[in-house]
Amino acid sequence: MKNIQDYFVPWVKGIPMYVSSHIELAWREPGLHRMMSNENPIPPSPKVLEAIQKYGQMANRYPDQGLIVRSKIAEINGLDGPENVMLGNGSSEVFDNIFRCFLEPGQEVIQHTPCFGIYKLRCNILGGKLISAPMRYENRQLEFDADAILAAVTDKTKIIVVANPNNPTGNFMDAKDFVKIARTGIPFVVDEAYVEFAGLEMSQVGLIEKYPNVLITRTLSKAYGLAGMRFGYALGDEEVIGQISAALLPWNVGTIPMWAALAALEDAAALEERVKFNNSEVDFIEESLSDVKGLDIFHSHANYILFDGTDTGKKGADMVAFAQERGLILRPQSPMYGRDGWFRITLGDKAENRMLIEAVKEFYSR
Numbered sequence: 164m165k166n167i168q169d170y171f172v173p174w175v176k177g178i179p180m181y182v183s184s185h186i187e188l189a190w191r192e193p194g195l196h197r198m199m200s201n202e203n204p205i206p207p208s209p210k211v212l213e214a215i216q217k218y219g220q221m222a223n224r225y226p227d228q229g230l231i232v233r234s235k236i237a238e239i240n241g242l243d244g245p246e247n248v249m250l251g252n253g254s255s256e257v258f259d260n261i262f263r264c265f266l267e268p269g270q271e272v273i274q275h276t277p278c279f280g281i282y283k284l285r286c287n288i289l290g291g292k293l294i295s296a297p298m299r300y301e302n303r304q305l306e307f308d309a310d311a312i313l314a315a316v317t318d319k320t321k322i323i324v325v326a327n328p329n330n331p332t333g334n335f336m337d338a339k340d341f342v343k344i345a346r347t348g349i350p351f352v353v354d355e356a357y358v359e360f361a362g363l364e365m366s367q368v369g370l371i372e373k374y375p376n377v378l379i380t381r382t383l384s385k386a387y388g389l390a391g392m393r394f395g396y397a398l399g400d401e402e403v404i405g406q407i408s409a410a411l412l413p414w415n416v417g418t419i420p421m422w423a424a425l426a427a428l429e430d431a432a433a434l435e436e437r438v439k440f441n442n443s444e445v446d447f448i449e450e451s452l453s454d455v456k457g458l459d460i461f462h463s464h465a466n467y468i469l470f471d472g473t474d475t476g477k478k479g480a481d482m483v484a485f486a487q488e489r490g491l492i493l494r495p496q497s498p499m500y501g502r503d504g505w506f507r508i509t510l511g512d513k514a515e516n517r518m519l520i521e522a523v524k525e526f527y528s529r
């Protein structure tokens with residue numbers, strides 16, 4: 164008799180369950196301040212809470228395919244209708260579903276690094292090969308490099324993914340570079356998880372009409388502040404979305420998240436409040452820390468800020484450890500470009516942001 168271990172597909176065997184240690188820590192120790200996972204510090208609006216309560220009473224029923232919320236999403240984005248929208252259990256599931264539709268073992272996904280970690284995880288679990296095209300480090304900033312992405316294309320490339328704005332760098336790629344990549348015809352996923360902070364004018368959704376290989380992904384985890392609800396979506400050409408949706412797990416999005424999402428999407432004032440608060444606090448933090456000598460700030464169009472303190476002579480990992488002693492969970496960033504001073508913060512509430520500023524100033528003045 165063979166051992167069950169011999170039955171696992173080789174690309175799954177040996178891969179550990181993904182656990183975010185910082186999120187585990189935050190739930191285990193609720194007294195710590197969560198400034199690490201790009202969550203929204205503002206709890207759901209009364210309208211969203213009302214929808215949660217209302218549809219909680221129908222939790223004994225299966226959800227439908229979400230035609231109403233998909234229609235609302237299409238309307239917000241100037242698309243024809245629900246056929247242009249696929250829902251997911253967070254945008255992480257949306258990537259998973261897209262990847263499963265295009266990627267066979269041994270084929271390649273190109274990502275632009277540094278970036279969000281889920282693309283790699285989903286690629287690995289399908290036996291794909293992740294190819295990293297690095298951003299350009301220039302004038303103490305990290306710049307998108309569409310030519311590096313194009314140079315990484317091979318006949319095995321099945322997906323290109325770019326986050327816009329990018330996490331952790333917080334900047335946008337130029338519109339003309341999106342066209343350059345879209346023109347290859349390769350499935351091109353533009354991850355717009357944070358785009359609402361800058362406004363939908365910054366979206367690349369307009370590319371879909373001319374380039375059906377472009378898929379836009381979004382989430383309600385960030386500007387809308389519903390990370391715990393798990394609701395994301397993809398926008399695309401009707402036929403493409405239809406085909407990808409065939410691979411969805413039936414009832415992947417529950418009744419409560421679906422209706423809570425609709426309430427959030429209809430509550431324009433609540434979104435505006437969150438966006439305004441975030442953007443003014445980003446400005447405040449960046450301004451407050453601009454006089455720390457040797458600390459490079461990467462101006463953010465989202466709800467996190469990347470810093471590089473290499474030129475202070477101190478390591479980013481030590482900054483993160485110092486903040487944690489003060490009760491703030493920040494995010495370390497592995498050394499890159501020969502520099503080890505990187506760390507990323509997520510915006511908190513007003514008091515938390517001021518605690519952060521104080522901790523950063525104190526760490527670099529010691």
Ligand SMILES: Cc1ncc(COP(=O)(O)O)c(C=O)c1O
Nearest residue numbers: 253254255279330356382384395
């Ligand atoms: C660039 C980017 N895309 C997507 C997500 C994931 O969002 P979701 O909660 O929708 O799975 C994140 C979360 O941090 C992110 O940084």
